[in-house]
Structure formats: structure tokens, C-alpha cells
Amino acid sequence: MAILVDKNSRVMVQGITGGTGQFHARRMIEYGTRVVGGTSPGKGGQKVMDCPVFDTVAECVKETGADVSVVFLPAVAVKEAAIEAIRAGIKFLVVIPEHIPIHDMLHIREEAVRGGTIVIGGNTAGIITPGQANLGIMPDIAFAPGRVGTVSRSGSITYYVADTLTRTGYGESTCVGLGGDPVLGSTFDEILLKFEADDQTKAVVMTGEIGGVYEERACTVIPKMKTPVLAMIGGIFAPPGKRMGHAGAIVEGKMGTAKEKLEMLADAGAHPCRTFKDIPETLKKLGV
Amino acid sequence: MAILVDKNSRVMVQGITGGTGQFHARRMIEYGTRVVGGTSPGKGGQKVMDCPVFDTVAECVKETGADVSVVFLPAVAVKEAAIEAIRAGIKFLVVIPEHIPIHDMLHIREEAVRGGTIVIGGNTAGIITPGQANLGIMPDIAFAPGRVGTVSRSGSITYYVADTLTRTGYGESTCVGLGGDPVLGSTFDEILLKFEADDQTKAVVMTGEIGGVYEERACTVIPKMKTPVLAMIGGIFAPPGKRMGHAGAIVEGKMGTAKEKLEMLADAGAHPCRTFKDIPETLKKLGV
Amino acid sequence: MRLYEFEGKSLFKKYEIPIPEGRTAAGINEVAQIVRELNKPVVIKAQVLTGGRGKAGGVKFADNADTAQSVAENLFNLKIKGYPVNLLLVEPKYEIKREFYIGVTIDRANYKLVVVASGEGGVDIEETAEKHPEKIVKKTLSVQQELYTFEALEIAKQIGITSEHLKTVARIIVNLYLMFKATDAKLVEINPLVLTADNQLIAADSRVSLDDDALFRHPELKAMGIEKRHEEGEMTSREKQATEWGIPYLDLDGDIGMFPGGAGFGIMGNDFIHYYGGQPANFMDSGGGPSPERIAKMLVLLDENPDVKAIFGARFGGISRCDDFAKGVVMFLKEHGLSKPIVMRMTGNMWQEGVKIFQDAKNENPELFEKVEFHGIETPIEEISRRAVELAGMKGGN
């Protein structure tokens, strides 16, 4: 098993004819990901790496049975691309671009919840189930099939964590990039629960950072989980995150420093780690 | 019985402190209508004719149990007033003002369907169940309790029809003004079905006019009705109604002249009338 | 209210829908000047607020300024469905490969917005709709919905737009829908949207109709010079006067001045006059709750119309109170004076008060009421109609 994507996922790429889209579609296919098609309005009928190109997602879904989509489009086009995918019945959507307007992300999240689609990103490096499917921009080199799941706000941290897990022989079940933008399609708690339900995943490494609001949500599910959770938070030595005025403090509560977040996660039952070296040591202690 | 309103209806007035609202609230109360309160933002706590005034419909509903509301506000304020009433749980809403923007009416209709509220108007003279409740701006003089229901696009036509029914001894069960604006809260077919379900109503007089699209909808229900329907259409000698461009013709179909509408209604089983004198003659023939 | 073609196109431009680089001209020298500046063959189009312009000869071509001048002269002398041509639109002539149709309107019976499109645009679109409904694409939306680009792409594909032009046409459809919502339109049409020989997509004609009742929230339209007007045709000077006074009014061909209460009976009352063999001179509506001043102005419009031989008055007091009605009539009689015979019936809200006002005024100035026949609830409205026709038919009735 694995979570969200595996070798049976029928993956499409929105923006498959663009430079970045094409480059990464090629990499995804080379990895063995089952890429069945892509979209680029006005270029329907063309092919990219033997994948048929369609004008709309609905056509691509109809013709190829795609159920997962990866978005490689400019930030300005993401809102409509996401809504198009959700309406066309895509069940899992990976939003790679960064700098998506926040109000757009709120809208996308509402559509996604209504449509029953899981969205990750924006500003995510993607998701990889090693040996089965690699969706997004992650380098294969860091990953190997195995028994630890990872979920992170950051692509670069995901690589370092996976690299560590791979080198120490644990390998990864699935690595999920939540994304680095201020408002994200999915939250830590939602992904943690997916890992909790996955047989292959024996532990999860979650890496958050200063300034977000999603680490706190993780604390609501960790106490209920059987699967152990290791937690790293970036920005321990950074100046405290800037609060969003009084309203932010009132609505989102006291936004923790990275240190406070790590303490809160530890209180919820997560195992805190400082540098990457701590991860295999902690797993060893936990008998994973 | 009667339809939509009776002596038990708990009626409120939106805009009760304005000149027109106050004038007609007084008339409604004098008629015996159970007016329980009204709204006027910033005037909560005042009284009009012993009726408590509230700042919001929600407060009025909570304190007085109002279930019906009559709107006496400028056209520009109607959209929000209607949505407020629908959200506050008002089940029947009478929109008196005219010249409500069409896009606003479309929005109101959607909210009303979602909220389960029946809306009549805009630009309606209101609704009267003689001897029980008079909501809107209709003069009492024309009406008497009885056994014929009326539904009309026009206030003035309602008065003439009711006057005719009253003078000839039939009286009226309920008289409904659909309203004269191009997009209306309710349609002929919806009101006809209410009359069909009402024991007291032995026949219905529906009066339409050139230029609308709601007369045609009536033809879908008349064939299924046991209660006989008499139909008058204004504008038989008027120049043909202006079509709304090609799109109008494509979307709304050929918009009938008044004459064609009357023929279509007759084909559906309605009994056509030319002037008001024809109404009692037809009822007599039908044995009502 | 309908917009002129050039006004609709200026809205298109604002919403980034491509239009020809044309200009309007009110005189033949101006036309020639524009053609000289464009320096290419042109199409010259009469600007009138009615349909069927092409078939009426209102659209002509010219290759140079000289022929344009004589073409323009002919156009300015044309009447289209009775409407004079006061303004021409001069645009470059395009070589056309294909014509599409794109429109947005309201499906009132179902309370939805509808985008309509076809791969066979042009004047025969309605025939296409009837004979080949499969060639018409319709997309229904809630007034609260956006139209997304991917939805517009689907529409564009369905009407046979090829890959090359797919994104351009989708953008035009999205923008037309945005314009429809942002201007509170009842109808916007690009017919035809032409694909030119050099592969440009251009809105060659516009049909735009806006909601008069929503104009109050569009100061930007007023700033563009777009104001209230009829759905078809320019207003007569009397209609303009009525509009200024806030009175819904339409001139007709007959000789009986119609002075009704309420729009509904304003329409049906005209039928009644016809039934008794008469011809109404107008439609009129008092609007809700008219003041005595407005009532008086309504009578001024009728009394000063030389075609009117008699006036038919009917008031069933609803929101329009009979006392205000009576006050208005008396105000008119005193300040203006009545030159035509009038027969009136009054009942409904506050009618007793109205009667008293009349009686008091008549007692005071009996001469004012010489041409006034006043009836109450006792006389059927059919009888009033008959009497009005009779009064109009009398020789020297004035």
C-alpha cells in the first residue's frame, strides 16, 4: 500500500506542453509513473512523450480515465485549473506553482471539499510513492520504497528527510509535500490520518516551520494515532513570526514560534527531532 | 381555507416606518390582518400602530413569530431585504416595490427556492384573502369572501376582476398579484397549483398580459387541474411584444402575442374571457 | 433599453472583445474624412434602434471616400421601420472566412442566465435554431455563478472553433459573460463574430440591451453617454418629455387619450377601447403612488397632443390613492385648463376622499368641470370605454 498515489494512479498533467510541465512530465514518466495524458487549451490532439494532449480536463478524464492531476501552470491560472479538475472528477490534485493568491486558495479549498477532491499545494514539490509514482518536481535520487511516511511544508526538507531515511535503510511509504504557501489545499492532520490508515507506514516524519497555522491542527489527531509521529520544525532560531495584526491574534490564536510549535507537538505525543541525524536515531528507539 | 395567507398568518412589514409602509400597514391592520411587527434598521424599539419595530427581520421573527412579510422599501434595497427575510425563516414574502433590477430578482428567486420561501412580486399590489388578511396595497372595497381565486400580473386588473366577482356574488377565496416586473418571484403555474389544492376555491381567474413568459408556464398545469381556469390577457390590440434579440427567441422560444397566449391557454383547457363582464357569464356556464 | 451598435461595441472594447477600428459620423463630409483616414474599403452602417437593418438597405460598402459620400447620402435619407437615420458607423471592410454567433441572455421562465453560441452566425441564426437545434449550443448558469475559461473552451469547441482560435474565442465568451453581469444586461450578442481572411476574430456587430431598472448602479454607463431609452426606436419628443417627468408613456396612432391607473389596466384599457371601435392615442402608466403633480403632468401630455380628441380616465385606487388622483386632476384643471372632453371613473383606496375633493372644486369653480364627466363605482368600466369612443367621434367635440 501507500497513500494517495501508487502505480495504479492514472495521472494527467495540466500544462503539459509548457517548458516546466514537459520537463517534469518526462521525469515522472521516466520514473515509472503512469502518466496517461495532459491538457493545454488549443493544443488538443498533439502528443507529449506519447501522452495525448487535450483542450480540457473533462476530455482527458473521459478519454484516458485520469483520476489524479498535477498542475504546472502560472499562479494566475491555478484557480480555474483546480476548479476545472475538481469539476471533471479528478480525485487527487497536486498544485505545484507557488505564489497563488490566498483568496484563490480559499475558493479552491471550498470547491475541493464540495467535490470530494484532495488537493495538495500550492508551492509543493509534489508527492512520491517510491518505486510506484512520482508526481511533481521531486528528484528520484533521495527516495526508496520503505516503511516511513513523510509530510512536509517544504520540498527541500522533504528531500533531506527522505535522503536520510533512504540512507539508513528505512525507506519511505509515501512522501507528501503540503506546500509552502500561506494557505494550503490540505493540512497536516488530514495527511497524518491517511498514514494512520496505511498498513505499510510504520512511522511518519512531519516537518513544519515557523509562521503557518497547520502544525497546530496536527496536534488534534496525533494523540489518537497508533502510528508514531516524528516532528521537526524549521525556524527555531528565526525571529518570532509576524502576527497578522489584532484580528490574526483573535482569529488564529497566539501564533507559536517554531519552538512553541515543537513543544506543542511533543505535548501531543510527537517525537521532536532537531537535525536530520535525529530521525533514524529516534526511529531506532521506537523500534520501527 | 384560502391560499398563502389567512387570519392566522403572522404578518410583518419590512420598511414599516417609511411613509408608504406606515400608510399601508395601517390599512392592513384596519382590515383585520394580523400584523405582528415590522423592521426599520436603527428604529428598533419604536412602535407603529402598536406594532413593535425591530432592526432586523431575525429579531422580529424571534420576538413575534412572524411567518409572512410584506416589503415596502425602495427597489435598490429589495435584494437584501428579501434575502434577509428568507434567511430569517419567513415562509411567504410579498414584494411590493417595482423596478427591481432583473439580476437581483434572479438572485432572490434562487435564495427563495433554497430557503423554501414563496415570493410574490416585485411590482405586485399584494395578496388578499377577503375577510381575513390583506397584504400590500389593494383597496378593500373590491373584495368579499367567496369561492373564486384570482391570479394576475397587474394590481389594477385584480381590482376590476375582484370587483366583478364581488358584485356578481361569487366573491374571492384569495386574490394573488404576481407582479408586473419582467422577472417575478412566483409564476402562474405555481399559484394555480395552490388554488387546485384549496377546497374553498371553485374556479380561478388568471389574467396575464403581453410580453411576459409566465403565461406559457400555466399551460403545463391547467390540463391536470380539476378546478376550472378562466383566462384574460391584456394587450390583444397592442403591437406585438418586442423580442429580446435572437438569444431571446432561441432561449425563451417564440414569445406569443397576447392573442396567441390566449389561444394557447384555451388549448390547454382554460376558458378565455374578453372583458370583465365575460367572467360571471363563464362561471355561470361552468356551474360554479 | 437597447443600445446602438456603436455603443455596444464600445462596451465590447472595454471588456477586451476585439471590434473593428470604426468611427461614427453624423454628416457625409465626416464619412468621407473617416474613409480617407482609414484609407481602405469600408462598410457604412446606419445606427438605428431596430432590427432588420441589413434587409432594409441600412448596411452599404464603399471603396473610397467619393463613393462613401454618395452611399452615406443615401443612408441618411433612409427610413428603417419608420425610424430616421441620423448617425452612421464607418468601419473597415473585412474579408470574412466564417461567421459565428455568441450571445448571453436571461431565461426568465427558469430564472437562469444562458450563454448561446453557434458555428453558423449571421442574420439567419433564428432559422438555424429552429431547423437545426443541434447547431446551437446553450450553457445555463446561475446569476451567482462565474463562467470559467474551461467552460468557455467547451462551448467554443462545440461550435467548431479550431485549435488555433480556441483560447481567443474562449476569452471572448468569458468577457462577454463578464460584461453581461457587470452591466446588468438583459441581452448581449455578438452576431456575427467573424473570422477574417487574415485570421483575426472580430465582433462585427453588437446587440446589447440593458436593464433600465439597474442603471442607477452604473454611473460608468452614464459617463459613456448611455442613457435610458426604448427597447426599439428613438423616443418621440412627447415620450422624452414623459420620461423626464418619470411617466411611462408611449405614443400610438389613435385619437383617444388614455389616462389609466396602473400598467395592467393601461394595457387592457386599450383593448377595451378597441372593442368599442376606438383607437387609443397612447399607452400610459402613472407609476406606483403618483403625486398630484405627476397626475397633472399626465393630463398635460394628453391635452397638448393635437391628435387627442377625447380622454379616457380610470382610477382604481391601490397604492395610487384616489385623493391624490383627484387633487392632481383639480390641479391640472386650475393651472392648465382642459381643452378636450374627458370621461373618468374612480374607485378603490380613499375614493370617497377623492370624490369630496372633486365636489368641493366643482362647487367652487363649476366652469372648470364643463368638459368633465365623472363616474363612480356604479358605472361599469365597459360603459366608460364606450362613452370615450363616443366622445372622440363627436363633431366639434372640442
Place this chain on the structure above:
Amino acid sequence: MRLYEFEGKSLFKKYEIPIPEGRTAAGINEVAQIVRELNKPVVIKAQVLTGGRGKAGGVKFADNADTAQSVAENLFNLKIKGYPVNLLLVEPKYEIKREFYIGVTIDRANYKLVVVASGEGGVDIEETAEKHPEKIVKKTLSVQQELYTFEALEIAKQIGITSEHLKTVARIIVNLYLMFKATDAKLVEINPLVLTADNQLIAADSRVSLDDDALFRHPELKAMGIEKRHEEGEMTSREKQATEWGIPYLDLDGDIGMFPGGAGFGIMGNDFIHYYGGQPANFMDSGGGPSPERIAKMLVLLDENPDVKAIFGARFGGISRCDDFAKGVVMFLKEHGLSKPIVMRMTGNMWQEGVKIFQDAKNENPELFEKVEFHGIETPIEEISRRAVELAGMKGGN
């Protein structure tokens, strides 16, 4: 990005939220001139992009032009949380009866917009929220929803607005919400909304923060002079340079130039430096898929910073391909030259290609690589961090 008080207020004005009739001044004579024109007692407020201004002495009163001038002089010499005061806002002083709080923000964890209001506005609003949550009213909305007047009325009533001011305050709340949506805001606050002795309601202070990532669709903000900037404080000249080059960059107090790949490791890498006893001189992020040109510019920023003693580089090639990274570094070495020691690690996407580029360049110009320590996948990142701290600590390391 945070706006200055006066910019936020100019947006308020655009959305018909009443503000004081104030003006900004960049010099003391200008301040005196404004006071003379207003001809009444004034409040003079330092315009800085940070909070706690009042407590830092950044808000002062003056009764006339002379005192205003000396007050202004003091304010211009003030530093608030280290930020200089370059601009003052001069407004009439109001006699205040009551202070309210109204704000709109985003509840990111729940993906909703939230209107927040309180009958006890002012600087202690957060304390009120914590100690008396019942005094705070919150209304949650979907980003697709309108806020209706009747909903705003309910909010206004709940914070104790009296009948007399109910409609005015409801209108202010609705307009603030409209402004929030129309400007793609992250936060808009009126704190306090004051009720003056003469019963005016006025937004006495503004706090507005907009979404940088949505600025592209708001040319009207650019037209108002509102541009990208920090959430707090003005940018340093190096930060401005970085912004111009499209590089997310923040100056810090340390001496190790941070040249990481990815924002995530940009943050965590700084922690690693701390763990090994060093102090980073900056935050930096390359952004997604940086070109060699941008990579070179990132190094320019670090190399030209006199505080930087050594550079820490780390690249895990994802969307940022290692070959482009290597090309950028080589471009920098050739065109600019390196004056500080650098220790780097590179792995991930196309890392072999990157290595080859380095090797080829080194073979060609070994002298360019004198200060460069290059590591591959074999060295743990922790070791690179340690080495960077070591390099920065060496005497004459430069």
C-alpha cells in the same frame, strides 16, 4: 505586505469609510503649514510599518502650528523598533466618546473569512479578546459570500452600537468587507473606530495588509502608489535590490551568507548554523526553477555584503535543477569573482550534470575555484553547516 496608516486610510476613503481630513508631511515646515490650514488642534502620527507606535511615543498632539513644528521635529528624530520616521500624518484631534474595533481577516486553518468586532476598541483589544471573549463578535464567511447589510447590522448591535448609529456602522462594516475582498487583503482593521463628541463615526487608525501574490490583478493599487513591501518595516537597500531581482531575501545580523535551495531549507539551514554556533547574515530563497542568472545574482548579494565572512551553499535539486545551479555559480565566478570562502553541497535533480559543469569549469580556470569547497551527496548537510561556521570563524578567512 503592510500598508502605511495613510495608505490604508486612502483605501478606506475609496470604500466610503469616513476618515479624518488629514495630510502627510515629510518635513517640519510642511507640518506647520497643514496645521495652519486646518486651523484646529491636531494629532501628529509617525508613519512606520510596525506596531506599538503609540507606546514608542510616535503619536503626539499639538494645539497650533508652533507646537506642531517642535513636536514634528521630535518625531522625525525618533526610531520606532529601530525604524526611522520619514513621514508624519497630521489630522484634526477629535474628542472621543467611545472606541470600537472592526476587522476582517482570514482564518487560514478553517479556510474562511472572519469579520471581528468589539465594543471596546483601542490598543488593548487583544487583552480584551483573551480576558473577555464575550466582548468580541466574530462572523465567519466563505470567500465566495457577500456580507449583507442585515448581517452587518447584527454585528453592530452585538457590539453595542446604539440605534442612532446602527446604519452608519453597518455600512462601514459592509464596506470594509467589500474592500477586503476587492483588494485581496489578508487583514483590514479599523482600530479604533471612534465616536466623536459631535457624534461622527471616524476610522481613527488603519491597519491593512494585502496579499503580495495577488497584486498583479490590482493595477489600481499601483496607481495609488502602493507597491510590494515587507509585512513589517521598510526594506534595507540590499532587500530592495533582491526584490528587484525577484529574490526572496531578508537581512539578518550574523556573518554567514546563506545560499540555500528552497525556502524550507532556507529557514531550517539557519537553525543548523545556529546549532553549530554560527550566526546567519540573511534568509534567502531561490524561488522555483531559478535561472543561472538569478543564481549568480544571489551570490552577488552575499559577496558584496561586507558583514558576510563565509558562504554556506546547499542545493537539493528539485524544480531547481542542479545543472542550472552550477551554471549560475560558474557564471558568478567568471563574471564577478568570489571574495569570500564558500562551502557547498549539491544533490538531487540533474546533479551529475551540475558536477560535470563544475569540473569542466575548474579544469579550465582552477584559480576561480580557489575559495570554493565543493561537496556532493557523500557529505551530510550537518557537516557542511559545521564547516561554514568554521570558515566564518577563521582569521583572515577573506
